[in-house]
Amino acid sequence: MIDISHSSNLSRKILLERYKQPQHRGITNPVDLQECGHNPYCGDTVKLTLALNKNNNCIKDIKFEGHGCVLCLASAELLASVVKGKSITEALAIVSQVRQAVIEQIPLPLDLDTLRVLQGVSQYPSRVKCVTLAWHTLKAALAKI
Template sequence: MRSINFTIYCVMSVGNLRDLYQQVILERYKAPRYRGQTNPVHRHQRGHNPSCGDTIELTLKLNDAGDTIAEVKFEGEGCAISMASADLMAEALQGQTIADALAMVERFQQMMKGEAEFPKEQRKLNVMQGVAQFPVRIKCANLCWHALRAALESTGNASTTDLVSTEAES
């Protein structure tokens, strides 16, 4: 009898956790905290996910030395997953060095493959782990991270005609 109760408890906990993840994603989609454009704009990148129609325009403000992210904002339209991912990413990047931000891109993409998760200090990003269960939606979650990588790897303002796409992502 004891093992049955334990099993039911575990199933309920997983269900409650999934509900919490969905709630956070919907909250960030409906009321994003980092929507807009930085002032000034030190890095700029547009992105598109053709499979879902998501678009994003990411702007970054760097510190005076140009090696740390002071602010990240985004504009765009898309599904709840892509917009929530962008908002959570923008929050997590405040105060990160460019090197640390690029490492976060790698960790996020590993998380989408079920191979990693974020440490305690960045655990809010782990809310997106549930997306990995739906392979077709991974491109939605990754869009802002692809745009971030392109923006950080550019040597200055990316041209507004430059566009990163999740098309090649499998």
């Protein structure tokens, strides 16, 4: 049997670490794509910048800036760490899988294990938008290609 309180505490710890010590905060150089997402209900804002390969089919680098709650900015950090180096098709598939995991509670595949900390937010419907803001922003950015 899984100890839910331990799992929940571990998720909180991981999210706080990602929030306090982001590795992908800033602006890419060059900026091939950028998109800003805003949640008017809570004020969270995330701006993503992406550097693409010469064929515009792979994310060479991705960074974020913004302000908001721990969930929002930790999710943006996790997004950047997972999609960097992925093809556009792979990145869009990950966006879809995260949405399904957070909103519909469909388990993530094993290769996205680092994102499992986001799944617990489905218990708090008012916080789902905090977690998914960066993911919706990435989808909007990639739609420009």
